[in-house]
Amino acid sequence: MPTAASGPTRSITSTSWDRPRRRAIVVGGSLAGLCAALALSASGWEVTILEQSTQPPAGMGMSIDVALLSAVTGLDMRALPVIETGFPATGWGLLRQALADAVERQPRIDLREGVRALAVVDGQTDVVVETNAGMHRAEFVVGADGYASTVRRLVSPEEPHAEYGGVVLWRGLVDESDIPGGFTTRDIGFAFRPAGTQMLATYVIPGARGELDPGHRRGVFISFDCSRDALLRRDGYVNGTVVKATVHGSGLSRTEIEDLHHETRQWPAPWGRAAAIAVRERAFIGTPIAEFLPSRLVRGRVAILGDAAHSVSPITGGGFHNGLLDVASLVSALDETPDVTRALRRYEEHRLAPVRALVTRSRAWSRSFVRSDPCG
Structure with a gap:
């Protein structure tokens, strides 16, 4: 029987150009960040994950599309324990551990815990992430650092915060x-x-x-x-x-x-x-x-995805699912062209409208719930 994250189910993507070794940084080592790192690694990227926590939370429960998860990460996740509740449900901690185990086995991924991103500086040819443990440099940066995202401050400085x-x-x-x-x-x-x-x-x-x-x-x-x-x-x-x-x-x-x-x-x-x-x-x-309605997902060589890009109420049931779709779109765009900035723009063109629609539904529900005053 396969483990919850055994063996890759797809080979590294073949492209028409001779791709040299390329480096990306993922800020955030929660579910979306780990999935992004695994997908980028499977596509040939060297990835450094910067995660501020040294002890991830146990988490609660969540819905999961195992087929999509496997397709995006390149892993066979069929052994992940799931209970059918009207939707397939698993434990957040179970999924996080399976993804972390897969990351540990992947030589192209370097997970650094206890490293807090303080600022992101986008340059002409690379991006620098300033942290409490020094500076990290890469060809591009993915912000998967949750609803209180630091990376979002660069991507969307005019609206950096999720709204209560x-x-x-x-x-x-x-x-x-x-x-x-x-x-x-x-x-x-x-x-x-x-x-x-x-x-x-x-x-x-x-x-x-x-x-x-x-x-x-x-x-x-x-x-x-x-x-x-x-x-x-x-x-x-x-x-x-x-x-x-x-x-x-x-x-x-x-x-x-x-x-x-x-x-x-x-x-x-x-x-x-x-x-x-x-x-x-x-x-x-x-x-x-906390709900965040994005006006953009990309600035230069920096992109945001998952909760950093579209924080929603769990009533939507679509937070992590849409994070996986973000990752799939991002990696697909990067596979299509060696021009990182062009690839990130394609990612934004593909994902901005769907995630705005998701957050709009979440906001409408929250406001309707508060107006109905069930707690009064």
């Missing part, structure tokens, strides 16, 4: 072993419904080590809450229209924990009881929705 959507997502994982009797067939499927004064999304993903058998899986809960604006602004998680940080359960007061615990009592079984455990143990996070 007015909703915070309380997110957590529950072990099936904490659910009396385990998950039913109905629990496994994705559901989105009112729960007290909030809206609640739930579904089931594989266990922490990829277990698929009953009793060892995990449940994902995401509560959409538009009643915490004062909290987010008071404690600096949101400043004006800019999302500054994720809320961690450990940073909330006892009163705030008790308030969220009370909310879980209004959730349907089995999610209320399970989420109450996560809240009581402060084993959850709060993510203020």
Whole structure:
């Protein structure tokens, strides 16, 4: 049986010119960044990944198109543990580890963790990334550094920040072993419904080590809450229209924990009881929705993709999927011409309209949700 990221499924792309060794930098070592590095490497590029974290988060759950993932990265990802919930679902941490393992096996990729990008300077023939560990130089730079992207400041200096959507997502994982009797067939499927004064999304993903058998899986809960604006602004998680940080359960007061615990009592079984455990143990996070509507994806020899290019609410179900489409389009454009700046312009021409449409839908939903005042 293949591993979750075994052997390449495609050879390095053949081109009509004699391509010398070429170097790219990917800023951001999360999912989109790792996929971009793997795809570029499979196409013949030497890639340096600059990732500020030394310990990636465990993550929550996510939808996944395994066929697209395999086609984009050049890896056989069919062994990635997935549960059908109405869409194929896996654990963020499971996918990140599979991609990181594949990167480690790839000699053309250098993953440098604990390196924070401070600024990007685009020159005539190359790009310099200034970091806390010195300067890095390459033929072009890909910004895959999330909703608070540093690279986006160069690409889009007139609008460098994602905008707060007015909703915070309380997110957590529950072990099936904490659910009396385990998950039913109905629990496994994705559901989105009112729960007290909030809206609640739930579904089931594989266990922490990829277990698929009953009793060892995990449940994902995401509560959409538009009643915490004062909290987010008071404690600096949101400043004006800019999302500054994720809320961690450990940073909330006892009163705030008790308030969220009370909310879980209004959730349907089995999610209320399970989420109450996560809240009581402060084993959850709060993510203020950050949405970024791009006017451009490229400037010179610098491009952005994934959440750096189009931050959206998870209700769209299209964030990572569109990040993969970004990577596919970018590498395809680079394969078509040795002129990097022309290739990046082609990438922007192909992807800008679709991602703007995605973010526009996300914004419309967020504004409609806040106006409907389900939290009031």
